[in-house]
Amino acid sequence: MVNSLLKAGTHASYIVVYNIAEKNKALSDEELVKQCMLHVSDVFCPGKKSNFELIRPTRLSRKMVIRFETIDKNLTSQLESKND
Numbered sequence: 001m002v003n004s005l006l007k008a009g010t011h012a013s014y015i016v017v018y019n020i021a022e023k024n025k026a027l028s029d030e031e032l033v034k035q036c037m038l039h040v041s042d043v044f045c046p047g048k049k050s051n052f053e054l055i056r057p058t059r060l061s062r063k064m065v066i067r068f069e070t071i072d073k074n075l076t077s078q079l080e081s082k083n084d
Contacts, residue, residue: 012043026068 016036025032034055041052 008043012040015039015043 016039019036019039020032023029023032023035034052037055038049038052041049
């Protein structure tokens with residue numbers, strides 16, 4: 001059970017990363033976040049996807065945007081240091 005959840009989590013994370021790269025949008029884009037949630041729900045609970053579809057994209061809180069920006073800067077810094 002745990003192993004299948006780990007595999008599902010890895011699969012879901014690849015789907016999310018692919019969608020972010022494909023759309024080439026900021027992580028603060030509410031519609032992108034909703035689409036990622038729908039893709040993750042397909043992996044973890046496909047029978048409940050309709051519940052997630054009811055979520056309206058709303059303005060993300062300023063704290064969430066700051067967290068996204070912090071993660072982005074950190075990852076960018078790590079990638080740049082590996083390229084040096």
